[in-house]
Amino acid sequence: xxxxxxxxxxxxxxxxxxxxxxxxxxxxxxxxxxxxxxxxxxxxxxxxxxxxxxxxxxxxxxxxxxxxxxxxxxxxxxxxxxxxxxxxxxxxxxxxxxx
DNA sequence: CCTCAGGCTTGCC
DNA sequence: TGGCAAGCCTGAG
Numbered sequence: 001x002x003x004x005x006x007x008x009x010x011x012x013x014x015x016x017x018x019x020x021x022x023x024x025x026x027x028x029x030x031x032x033x034x035x036x037x038x039x040x041x042x043x044x045x046x047x048x049x050x051x052x053x054x055x056x057x058x059x060x061x062x063x064x065x066x067x068x069x070x071x072x073x074x075x076x077x078x079x080x081x082x083x084x085x086x087x088x089x090x091x092x093x094x095x096x097x098x099x
Numbered sequence: 100c101c102t103c104a105g106g107c108t109t110g111c112c
Numbered sequence: 113t114g115g116c117a118a119g120c121c122t123g124a125g
Contacts, residue, residue: 003107003108004108021121021122022121023121023122026107026121031107031108032106032107033105033106033107033121033122034106034107034108034121035106035107035120035121035122036105036106036107036108036118036119036120036121037106037107037108037109037119037121038107038108038120038121039119039120039121040107040108040109040118040119040120041108041109041119041120042119042120043119043120044109044110044119054120056120058120058121058122059121059122059123060122060123063120064120064121065119065120065121066120067120070120073120
């Protein structure tokens, strides 16, 4: 199974209203320090419709990047119940999903 | 708060 | 086939 396959399957486990970090996701698929790899995969993700890559944020609590624009990612998250302020996740620890 | 180097995969040459 | 650069990051300095 490709890395991307594992990645999006893991990502699909994240319920609406919750989020995860690139690092956590990387570990979840077997990579200890593959955050950038995850970012690359998300950026070029083959299934933009079924993969909620907007639920992945940086470990620092910031939004991070997004293929269609950070503001779009920000809006989608707030629509799902994740409050964001100044590009940062509010109550990150409380919204984080543990695999 | 900003800069720098590390670690992982994919894509093009 | 083999090498190189780049990407939605991260933790230390």
